[in-house]
Amino acid sequence: MPRPVQYNLENVTASATRLFWLEGYGGSSVDKLLRATGLNKHSLYKAFNGKEGLFIRCLEHYIDNEARPYRDVLANNHGLGAIRSYFQRVTRRTRHHSNMGCLVANTAAELGDGHSQVSKRIDAYYRDLAGLLSRAVAQGQDIGEIRSDIDPLDIAKCLVHMVQGISISHRFRSPVAADTESLLQLIAQPPGKNQ
Amino acid sequence: MPRPVQYNLENVTASATRLFWLEGYGGSSVDKLLRATGLNKHSLYKAFNGKEGLFIRCLEHYIDNEARPYRDVLANNHGLGAIRSYFQRVTRRTRHHSNMGCLVANTAAELGDGHSQVSKRIDAYYRDLAGLLSRAVAQGQDIGEIRSDIDPLDIAKCLVHMVQGISISHRFRSPVAADTESLLQLIAQPPGKNQ
DNA sequence: TTTATTACAGAATGATCGTTCTGTAAATGG
DNA sequence: CCATTTACAGAACGATCATTCTGTAATAAA
Numbered sequence: 001m002p003r004p005v006q007y008n009l010e011n012v013t014a015s016a017t018r019l020f021w022l023e024g025y026g027g028s029s030v031d032k033l034l035r036a037t038g039l040n041k042h043s044l045y046k047a048f049n050g051k052e053g054l055f056i057r058c059l060e061h062y063i064d065n066e067a068r069p070y071r072d073v074l075a076n077n078h079g080l081g082a083i084r085s086y087f088q089r090v091t092r093r094t095r096h097h098s099n100m101g102c103l104v105a106n107t108a109a110e111l112g113d114g115h116s117q118v119s120k121r122i123d124a125y126y127r128d129l130a131g132l133l134s135r136a137v138a139q140g141q142d143i144g145e146i147r148s149d150i151d152p153l154d155i156a157k158c159l160v161h162m163v164q165g166i167s168i169s170h171r172f173r174s175p176v177a178a179d180t181e182s183l184l185q186l187i188a189q190p191p192g193k194n195q
Numbered sequence: 196m197p198r199p200v201q202y203n204l205e206n207v208t209a210s211a212t213r214l215f216w217l218e219g220y221g222g223s224s225v226d227k228l229l230r231a232t233g234l235n236k237h238s239l240y241k242a243f244n245g246k247e248g249l250f251i252r253c254l255e256h257y258i259d260n261e262a263r264p265y266r267d268v269l270a271n272n273h274g275l276g277a278i279r280s281y282f283q284r285v286t287r288r289t290r291h292h293s294n295m296g297c298l299v300a301n302t303a304a305e306l307g308d309g310h311s312q313v314s315k316r317i318d319a320y321y322r323d324l325a326g327l328l329s330r331a332v333a334q335g336q337d338i339g340e341i342r343s344d345i346d347p348l349d350i351a352k353c354l355v356h357m358v359q360g361i362s363i364s365h366r367f368r369s370p371v372a373a374d375t376e377s378l379l380q381l382i383a384q385p386p387g388k389n390q
Numbered sequence: 391t392t393t394a395t396t397a398c399a400g401a402a403t404g405a406t407c408g409t410t411c412t413g414t415a416a417a418t419g420g
Numbered sequence: 421c422c423a424t425t426t427a428c429a430g431a432a433c434g435a436t437c438a439t440t441c442t443g444t445a446a447t448a449a450a
Contacts, residue, residue, distance in 0.1 A: 002426040003416045024305055026221035030408055040428050041409090051408065099308050108367040109304030110219055113294050119367045126364070130371060149385070154377035161373055164363045165356025169321070172303040172314045176325060178356055182349035186381045190344070197396040197447065225438055235398050236439085246438065 005043065012037045012047075014065070017058040021066075021103045024110050025055055056117060062103045063125060074132040079140035080188060083133065083159070087180045090163055094170050094177075101171030105164050129163070130156045137187070147189050155187055200238065207232045207242075209260070212253040216261075216298045219305050220250055247310070254316060257298045262320075269327045274335035275383060278328065278354070282375045285358055289365050289372075296366030300359050324358070325351045332382065342384050350382055 019028045019036045030051055034041055048054035073085045104125050113119040134156035140146030146155075162183060169177050214223045214231045225246055229236055243249035268280045299320050308314040329351035335341030341350075357378060364372050 157373035161360025164360030
């Protein structure tokens, strides 16, 4: 009975996400979003309730799609190897997404805790990441690849900060970024020591 | 011969800096800046060449004033103690500057490498920080308080990322932030080991 | 006191912000 | 074929954006 929509919701969300990721929340005007998505102005308000609604969907889309593979590497591997693979991927993200950084980190810095719904989602995101890292650290500690003199969650929190920092550095194209192997060496069990 | 200005340049820059720090570059409109500084619209353009010029001055002002004490703690102390004092201060910044984070980190995330003058300044800022941290690490290694199996600059780069990450976490009021002592433990010489 | 110079206060500018509204096109059930 | 429903396209909205301009006030040298 009704006229069917001409847009594809997945495509719309993906291209809007890319714009927010590149230019930030404030930098992505509704007009730019319409041009990027091919969406109709009316449809944007009907489907997403305006710019902020669209942004929240995009943040979710980013976490579910862009960040997901990174998360999965952590979840599907064990111990130090999981952490190594994760950081290698984060470090090499620059190849394809130069000067974009991470949408979650960018948003945290840009919006702070102004939009409570957004900052709650960001908090949950980093909490989840800390949990996965903590789990991998504990696994590594059990088999003796990771030093056991520090609480796994404490190590994980440090690692979360490092990911955040690496993202920020990528965002402004810093030529200086930490090497993954030295980062791992910080948390690894020293070779001559068997717990 | 000319009419003297009514504003105090130091006060103007300080209050503009605070607004940029709180609300970001995009979030700080010229009108808000005028209200915050008490400056005249004409004077803003005469003295700073517009919003972007004012911002660059504010970034410098932030680095020279807000970040300076932190930098000095690093420069005026030695080894692990310098690093400990630095991170303790960074971690406790939240007390007075809750949800503000660090203007440099916020700017990096918000503007990326769009404004080349700005991103160059940010790069120089973090380079300087990495240099000071590297120096402190090397000192600590010499006297055996910091592990010597990793290059001091590599350790310093990791520490820079941690500062960036802590700033981002403060910005969105993350209740989860890494503990300074566990962070230090990562780089410290293990107790039973004398290099 | 006159004159040159500059700051001040705010109106005016055109562009763009996010949002709403109006009229038309497209689809299906009756 | 008609009626109903919803998407589409874009005009229109008031608000605000950064910037420029105009007229007036203030200062100090001549």
